[in-house]
Amino acid sequence: MTINNKTMTDLERKAALSLTDTERVVLTDQMNAVLACLDVLRACPDCPPAEQESPCPLRADEVCPSTDRAALLSNAPETDGTFFFVPRTVE
Amino acid sequence: MNWEIVIGLETHVELATRSKIFCGCSTAFGAAPNTLCCPVCLGLPGALPVLNEQAVELAVKAALALNCTVTPVSRFDRKNYFYPDLPKAYQISQLYAPLARNGHLDLPDGRRIRISEMHLEEDAGKLHHHDDRTAIDYNRCGVPLIEIVTAPDLSGGEDAVAYLERLRSILQYLGVSDCRMEEGSLRCDVNLSVRPAGSSELGVRTELKNLGSLRAVRLACEYEAQRQIAILESGGQVRCQTCRWDEDARRTVPMRDKEQVGDYRYFPDPDLPPLAVSGEQLNRLRSKQPELAHEKCARYARDWSLSDYDCTTLTSRRELAAFFEQVVSLGAPPKQAANWIMGQVLRRLSADGLDVEEIPITAQALADLIHLVERGTINRNTAVEVFDAVFTGGDPTQYVRAHHLEQSSNTEQITAAVEETLSQNRKSVEDWLSGKEKAAGFLMGQAMRTLGGKAPPALVSEIVRQLLEREKSQ
Ligand SMILES: [Zn+2]
Numbered sequence: 001m002t003i004n005n006k007t008m009t010d011l012e013r014k015a016a017l018s019l020t021d022t023e024r025v026v027l028t029d030q031m032n033a034v035l036a037c038l039d040v041l042r043a044c045p046d047c048p049p050a051e052q053e054s055p056c057p058l059r060a061d062e063v064c065p066s067t068d069r070a071a072l073l074s075n076a077p078e079t080d081g082t083f084f085f086v087p088r089t090v091e
Numbered sequence: 092m093n094w095e096i097v098i099g100l101e102t103h104v105e106l107a108t109r110s111k112i113f114c115g116c117s118t119a120f121g122a123a124p125n126t127l128c129c130p131v132c133l134g135l136p137g138a139l140p141v142l143n144e145q146a147v148e149l150a151v152k153a154a155l156a157l158n159c160t161v162t163p164v165s166r167f168d169r170k171n172y173f174y175p176d177l178p179k180a181y182q183i184s185q186l187y188a189p190l191a192r193n194g195h196l197d198l199p200d201g202r203r204i205r206i207s208e209m210h211l212e213e214d215a216g217k218l219h220h221h222d223d224r225t226a227i228d229y230n231r232c233g234v235p236l237i238e239i240v241t242a243p244d245l246s247g248g249e250d251a252v253a254y255l256e257r258l259r260s261i262l263q264y265l266g267v268s269d270c271r272m273e274e275g276s277l278r279c280d281v282n283l284s285v286r287p288a289g290s291s292e293l294g295v296r297t298e299l300k301n302l303g304s305l306r307a308v309r310l311a312c313e314y315e316a317q318r319q320i321a322i323l324e325s326g327g328q329v330r331c332q333t334c335r336w337d338e339d340a341r342r343t344v345p346m347r348d349k350e351q352v353g354d355y356r357y358f359p360d361p362d363l364p365p366l367a368v369s370g371e372q373l374n375r376l377r378s379k380q381p382e383l384a385h386e387k388c389a390r391y392a393r394d395w396s397l398s399d400y401d402c403t404t405l406t407s408r409r410e411l412a413a414f415f416e417q418v419v420s421l422g423a424p425p426k427q428a429a430n431w432i433m434g435q436v437l438r439r440l441s442a443d444g445l446d447v448e449e450i451p452i453t454a455q456a457l458a459d460l461i462h463l464v465e466r467g468t469i470n471r472n473t474a475v476e477v478f479d480a481v482f483t484g485g486d487p488t489q490y491v492r493a494h495h496l497e498q499s500s501n502t503e504q505i506t507a508a509v510e511e512t513l514s515q516n517r518k519s520v521e522d523w524l525s526g527k528e529k530a531a532g533f534l535m536g537q538a539m540r541t542l543g544g545k546a547p548p549a550l551v552s553e554i555v556r557q558l559l560e561r562e563k564s565q
Binding site for chain 1: 108109110114115116117123124125126127128129130133135141142143144145146147174175218219220221222223224225226227228229363364365366367368369
């Protein structure tokens with residue numbers, strides 16, 4: 001789609017603007033440039049073709065050792081060595 | 092006025108993976124608090140999620156069994172909310188392109204419940220509220236979940252329970268989840284509204300949370316429906332709220348106005364590329380789909396003429412159905428196998444505190460035992476004794492031989508025993524001759540005792556009759 005004079009007049013009225021002739025030319029050009037970008041984007045495939053390998057890397061379902069609890073809790077604002085503690089928050 | 096109850100369910104099911112959805116931490120239940128955590132599931136800066144392929148596979152299996160269309164390319168989104176059960180302050184979920192859509196589940200009575208969508212997401216941590224502070228265990232954080240959302244097609248608490256029971260059976264048969272409500276691996280939120288009967292417009296709904304059992308689901312639906320009806324009948328308006336089920340008080344308690352989707356400021360997760368599920372993968376999973384409980388039920392009824400009750404009991408658990416089919420495949424008549432399993436096997440499991448996953452007797456041993464009865468080697472009473480002896484291990488045939496339990500089909504021997512019985516119980520013989528039919532039963536019992544229980548009852552009974560008839564004609 002492109003912005004022509006008629007669309008511009010329409011937009012001007014809807015946006016409650018009053019443009020000078022110079023502004024009108026500049027804005028029309030700018031808007032057409034933005035729309036041209038959208039056409040470029042539209043040409044990119046949104047999704048990979050169905051039979052292509054998933055772009056999302058997957059890992060095998062294998063258990064790895066977790067991080068030492070003491071190390072993780074060293075970041076806690078408050079702890080008893082077992083739990084993270086926060087001010088009482090009941091929904 | 093007559094009111095109609097309208098219910099939709101959102102069910103969260105933990106997937107039976109070994110590791111979490113985006114990291115390698117274990118999903119084991121019941122570990123010491125905060126010992127199954129790492130920078131990824133705690134959302135520490137710089138940590139990046141990598142999707143677990145088994146979580147995808149299990150979710151797709153569930154989607155296929157629920158007759159959904161699997162989205163060729165689905166995406167992950169961040170659901171933002173600030174609550175301490177979520178260390179990242181967002182949950183990785185799927186909103187704009189969920190894994191699957193447009194499925195259905197058929198209730199036992201044939202009604203079709205539409206499933207609007209099913210998506211993958213991560214579970215949150217567990218909070219323990221104390222008087223002055225809240226303790227957090229993040230072990231559950233990052234456990235893979237599927238959320239299954241129905242259309243508002245259910246019309247009461249009983250319906251909701253029927254749906255959940257069937258859903259649980261399907262997911263357990265698929266091995267997608269153990270669906271233990273008491274451990275939280277199946278959790279359900281209810282969306283409920285009421286409307287004048289016959290109206291096509293939906294009323295204002297409330298969302299019910301904290302439903303820890305099927306019973307709680309049923310009671311909460313019943314309570315909430317009555318609460319809404321009372322409000323509307325007194326001229327009030329139902330508020331769109333989230334309510335908590337209070338199990339002790341048996342009532343729903345409003346918690347907060349219900350969030351709208353905009354409140355969560357969803358946006359695509361830039362850490363996770365789109366997830367593509369190929370047609371080839373779908374075909375592979377479709378071909379591996381096991382026979383589900385209701386399909387087995389129909390087959391047992393059709394092929395083996397088992398009653399509804401038998402079929403439902405035997406297929407209530409995948410392991411029980413598998414054991415039954417194995418016994419039948421070893422040549423036991425299906426009805427006999429069903430009776431033994433539903434009677435003695437379940438009795439012993441319950442007495443020994445065992446689950447059906449742990450049936451100690453082998454299918455071969457039970458099939459042998461059934462054959463021993465069928466062939467007349469032992470009678471039913473002896474068989475129960477043998478069953479108890481070999482339940483935790485042993486060979487019925489050997490046991491019968493070792494304990495000399497074979498019953499005699501030797502007519503001469505039985506006749507001699509019956510003659511002895513009649514001569515020792517003349518009073519009963521006279522009673523029978525004077526028309527007291529019951530006396531025959533007593534004599535039969537005495538004869539079985541003389542034989543030590545080791546004779547086919549039908550044969551003994553027949554010989555008792557013959558000898559009594561002979562007395563009559565003398
Ligand atoms: Zn982790």
